[in-house]
Amino acid sequence: MTLNFTPAPLDDPLYYLRNFEWVLGWVRQRYGDLLPPAELAFIDQALALPEASRGLLVRMVMRKGDLFRPETLEYPELEPFSKASAPLQQLGWLVEDPQISLETLFRLFTWSSLKTVFINRLEAHGIPPTARKSEALDRLRGELEPEDLEPRLASSWGLAPQALVQLTVMPQCDRLRWLFFGNGYQGWSEFVLTELGLYQYEPVTFDERSRPVHKRTELETFWQLLECRQQWHEDESPEAVLEQLPPEPEEQPWLARHYHRLLFKMARHWERTGELERARDSYQRSSYPGARGRLLRVLERLGYHETAFELAQAAQQAPESEAERQQLERLLPRLKRTLTGERQRRTAPPEVPELHLILPQDPSVERAVAAYLSTPETPVYYAENTLLTGLFGLLMWDAIFEPLPGAFFHPFQRGPADLYWPDFVERRADRFDALMAQLTTGAYRQTILDNFERKAGRQSPFVAWGALDQEQLTQALECIPAKHLALCFQRFLQDLKANCAGLPDLIQFWPDERRYHLLEVKGPGDRLQDNQKRWLAFFRQHQMPVSVCYVRWSESADD
DNA sequence: ACCCTCCACGCAAGC
DNA sequence: CGTTGCTGAG
């Protein structure tokens, strides 16, 4: 029944309402047993409203913020605002004359309308009508008494009580949206963009019980976490948010990940603002990948060199990733030097063949090099991560989109929910093994080309359709030995997140000789990044053809 | 695809 | 008056 879902057609003037109601139905059907009574009541009350009121509600939900000037809420497909809004006001979902601050007042109303409303006050402060809006705001902010600057009734600023309305049920709608998408970032526009064909999603069969949360308490924690995240984005006060963080959801890995990621993000915020003790505490509590590495850096910055050194040594015994190992290789000698004064011999970086070019200045150094090296017989592509990860994604398509329990729970997923979990590959080991085996039988070529046609345009975490074309693909399959692909794909599988980045900018093909060459381009002032160094070392280790091309601009007399 | 990933830029420390 | 940036909309 959930197969091949399509959003409401856009020629239906109420398409947005149809989509919203479809979500309400989906949520009630699949999560009804987990929903608190308040949310269930909200859904039922919403569905019982007159159509124009439902439409108006959804229009407001989809717009930015919760404050609206009624004259911006007249929609031709709905009743006039005055009529459509009445049932919403009856329920208290929409209220007139909300409390707003001076800043909000200035944000919502145009300068010319403020001038007519505010004329007396502006004159009293000696602000001429020719002043800029931002200047007027600054003046008022500085000159008004603090209690006058507190949020207060819109009418107390001199507005008519009907001049502004507030939607009060945004929190309920957010919670339903978060539950439907299983995350905090996807929104109602998914439906339109899908219907417009901008996004196409792989149709996946959903297990009826494939859900991100399974208990009432888990749902509550999930909502709390996303609320924290939202408050942080809105209030910019992570200190307050940290207080409201729910207890660590240890027993549920999906929630635990959300929890630790939020902690990590807050820590990173404090690290950037220089509140290093706070950063340290949060990094310490977080088990999100990279947290230990940042903690080490913060300890170092705080001057806790011994603590950092001990932790770094422990980390080196069991690095969580190659990236961390690489970071430790820099950090440990540095710490040792500060602690003991001993100077360490630096280990030489892997040898990578270099190419040095002097080219006329160009906005894109990669394109300049590609154009310079490319010939009709030996084309160069500016591929970066797109080609190799694309081949990987096309070959592994069926493994990636295998509908395991918990992997897919709504129709707008570009990949499985557990893609970056430690056990993602393990759970699909048979599938991945079978597809990897095609690289030894030779069947992989057909699989990749077939999927390139069959799945064309469908969202995938690994396939950037816009960057691939048939010819590039065919040449890649001709020129890159299956053994080399196998090595790269193994490395992707070891860390799907970190290892799908940092691949060289350019690839050149020699179809006649069935060979290829990878090239990382560096313009003036650009240096190899950590993940690029890791890939270069890997390519060299396996005798795969790669080099780095350093470019300088030729002196030009023009301009 | 959970703001990332790539890049350019800019700063400070160390040679 | 153009221009720049934001919002709403499909």
Added chain:
DNA sequence: GCTTGCGTGGAGCTCAGCAAC
């Protein structure tokens, strides 16, 4: 002077209409 490590910031359907300057 240079190099090196490290951090920051911007861009991410596309079009029309409007507000602000």
